[in-house]
Amino acid sequence: MKVDTPRASRQGPGVAAPSVPPRPLGAPLPRRDRLRRRIADNLVAYAFLVLGILAFALFSWYPIVRGFLLSFQQVNFAAPAEWVGLDNFQRLLDDPLFLTAWRNTLWFTLLALVFGFAAPFVTAVVLNELRHGRAYLRMTVYLPVMLPPIVTVLLWRWFYDPGPGLFNNVLKIFHLPPQQWLESSNLSMLSLVIVSTWANMGTTTLIYLAALGGIPGELYEAAQLDGASIRQRLWHVTIPQMRFILLITLLLQVIGTMQVFVEPFVLTGGGPSDATITVLLLLYRYAFVYSDFGLASAMSTVLFVVLGAFAGLYLRLTRTKG
Amino acid sequence: MATAESPVRTLVAPAELQRPLGRLLYRTVLTFVFVSFTAAFVFPLFWMASGALKSSAELAEPVPHLLPQSFHPESYTEAWSSTGLGRYFLNTLLLAAGALLLQLVVDVAAAYALSKLRPVLGNIVLAMMLATLMLPVSALLVPTYLTVVDVPLIHVNLINTPFAIWLPACANAFNIFVLKRFFDQIPEEMIDAARIDGAGPLRILASVVLPLSRPVLGVVSIFAVVGVWKDFLWPMLTLPDPKGQPLTVALATLSLDMPANQLLAGMVMASVPLLVIFLVFQKNIMAGLTAGSLKG
Numbered sequence: 306m307k308v309d310t311p312r313a314s315r316q317g318p319g320v321a322a323p324s325v326p327p328r329p330l331g332a333p334l335p336r337r338d339r340l341r342r343r344i345a346d347n348l349v350a351y352a353f354l355v356l357g358i359l360a361f362a363l364f365s366w367y368p369i370v371r372g373f374l375l376s377f378q379q380v381n382f383a384a385p386a387e388w389v390g391l392d393n394f395q396r397l398l399d400d401p402l403f404l405t406a407w408r409n410t411l412w413f414t415l416l417a418l419v420f421g422f423a424a425p426f427v428t429a430v431v432l433n434e435l436r437h438g439r440a441y442l443r444m445t446v447y448l449p450v451m452l453p454p455i456v457t458v459l460l461w462r463w464f465y466d467p468g469p470g471l472f473n474n475v476l477k478i479f480h481l482p483p484q485q486w487l488e489s490s491n492l493s494m495l496s497l498v499i500v501s502t503w504a505n506m507g508t509t510t511l512i513y514l515a516a517l518g519g520i521p522g523e524l525y526e527a528a529q530l531d532g533a534s535i536r537q538r539l540w541h542v543t544i545p546q547m548r549f550i551l552l553i554t555l556l557l558q559v560i561g562t563m564q565v566f567v568e569p570f571v572l573t574g575g576g577p578s579d580a581t582i583t584v585l586l587l588l589y590r591y592a593f594v595y596s597d598f599g600l601a602s603a604m605s606t607v608l609f610v611v612l613g614a615f616a617g618l619y620l621r622l623t624r625t626k627g
Numbered sequence: 628m629a630t631a632e633s634p635v636r637t638l639v640a641p642a643e644l645q646r647p648l649g650r651l652l653y654r655t656v657l658t659f660v661f662v663s664f665t666a667a668f669v670f671p672l673f674w675m676a677s678g679a680l681k682s683s684a685e686l687a688e689p690v691p692h693l694l695p696q697s698f699h700p701e702s703y704t705e706a707w708s709s710t711g712l713g714r715y716f717l718n719t720l721l722l723a724a725g726a727l728l729l730q731l732v733v734d735v736a737a738a739y740a741l742s743k744l745r746p747v748l749g750n751i752v753l754a755m756m757l758a759t760l761m762l763p764v765s766a767l768l769v770p771t772y773l774t775v776v777d778v779p780l781i782h783v784n785l786i787n788t789p790f791a792i793w794l795p796a797c798a799n800a801f802n803i804f805v806l807k808r809f810f811d812q813i814p815e816e817m818i819d820a821a822r823i824d825g826a827g828p829l830r831i832l833a834s835v836v837l838p839l840s841r842p843v844l845g846v847v848s849i850f851a852v853v854g855v856w857k858d859f860l861w862p863m864l865t866l867p868d869p870k871g872q873p874l875t876v877a878l879a880t881l882s883l884d885m886p887a888n889q890l891l892a893g894m895v896m897a898s899v900p901l902l903v904i905f906l907v908f909q910k911n912i913m914a915g916l917t918a919g920s921l922k923g
Binding site: 346347349350351353354356357358360361363364365366367368369371372375380430431432433434435437438442444445446447448449451452453454455456459460462463464468469471474503508511512517518520522523525526529535538539542543560563564566567570571585588589592593598601602605606608609612613616619620 | 745
């Protein structure tokens with residue numbers, strides 16, 4: 306489709322063959338020239354593409370391969386890397402914190418789903434019914450998403466402060482006992498989940514709102530004509546219509562929350578007594594506190610496989626739908 | 628107003644809202660949502676900004692006042708100059724600006740080549756780039772860090788240079804995806820017409836494709852700036868020298884040593900540019916949100 310002869314004359318001087326006699330306009334190019342032009346076109350295209358390819362190759366593709374290889378090596382900056390087989394994975398299993406970190410991460414993910422999955426859906430359904438102040442409400446729910454995560458956690462650390470913190474002051478007003486929000490091993494994980502939900506629910510809410518807007522109104526009207534109450538309409542129209550997007554955000558949320566880092570890193574440091582140490586926090590310790598990059602890479606590989614399973618599921622779902 | 632003819636039919640029928648009970652319920656829910664949203668999402672920001680205005684003594688008081696009893700705007704200027712947050716703010720600005728510029732150049736060129744110049748094996752390159760969208764970023768943390776410490780081929784250590792932030796930021800599959808999809812919609816006839824008029828690929832990009840792509844360039848730019856501005860873990864690892872650190876990293880390290888009101892002032896400084904970006908570009912941000920998630 307791109308073979309249109311007049312272009313041949315406009316190739317760069319070094320590309321067009323100089324001694325070719327003038328041909329009638331519209332006649333096909335000789336095969337050699339066509340090949341030459343295709344090569345030239347490709348060279349130009351790759352000139353545009355080369356920086357992108359380099360960036361991905363260096364900072365994305367190569368690290369993927371390298372991370373995998375590193376998990377079978379012993380690495381430190383002093384000596385060349387050494388192959389150690391499955392040694393790193395064995396050491397992971399021997400570390401009691403490895404299981405603790407996974408248990409905590411799964412617990413965090415589960416709690417985050419209970420709050421973070423239900424809250425945006427309920428919020429979106431309610432917001433979709435309101436006829437007043439829509440712009441204001443949509444804006445406010447998204448405000449926390451715009452804050453840098455570090456500001457969010459520092460802000461909440463201040464609220465959770467057992468001394469002059471806002472939350473214990475509010476509890477005092479209602480004559481309730483003050484809580485050790487971050488210091489008690491029972492409560493600390495829940496406190497982290499609350500922060501994370503507050504910070505992230507805006508995105509999901511807006512995605513749901515967009516999806517709710519796409520449900521055809523006739524479905525509700527038809528259901529109503531059949532005598533369906535509001536609750537029945539919610540159950541038999543809204544939720545089935547939203548099923549796909551709910552499933553997608555569920556998967557994305559699992560992938561996201563399993564990589565939680567900033568909240569435990571700043572608010573609890575993994576404590577009290579390892580109650581909030583997460584997979585990523587432990588990975589960070591292996592790599593950047595103990596400089597054990599082989600062990601950290603083994604941890605990354607495990608995380609990669611687990612999250613990869615969810616990502617594969619996500620891909621399959623979006624493919625079949627699209 | 629809850630008029631009988633609402634433009635879009637939703638879960639609750641307009642007639643149901645017209646009944647006395649429906650109206651009462653609607654009012655109650657509306658008030659509840661307004662109050663709770665303001666309390667949950669706006670009040671914390673107000674509390675942060677007003678806390679910075681309070682004196683240290685007032686901040687430490689056991690029972691806080693809703694409005695500041697003391698007024699000390701100087702904690703903002705002190706945090707900016709004597710604690711040195713101003714320099715970190717400028718660092719953040721520099722990191723964000725450089726990342727924006729490089730991402731635009733690299734990713735626009737790449738997406739243009741993949742969409743309009745379509746070289747041999749272009750589809751494979753595109754697939755490999757988009758595949759990285761699915762990868763968990765944190766699983767690549769260690770190998771990417773080691774790559775930045777010693778970049779293959781050229782063997783340069785990027786630690787403590789802004790390139791440690793800028794270069795990895797260019798490998799952004801979201802940008803490639805959004806840009807390419809937009810470029811694909813530009814009709815081939817327009818490109819051909821420019822070509823017949825004698826324009827080369829660079830000229831076509833500059834005078835046909837880019838002027839048509841302002842909305843998508845806006846989305847990409849906003850996400851590039853916001854992403855770098857918010858980032859914490861990566862700059863903390865790759866910029867260990869405080870001189871070059873962005874505001875987010877500095878706030879985390881200084882948070883325990885700074886007076887509370889100055890820390891709050893610093894947190895406001897780190898947030899205000901993003902909140903302004905959000906208020907100005909709300910529509911673009913939401914467009915990017917749905918582009919990245921719904922149609923991924």
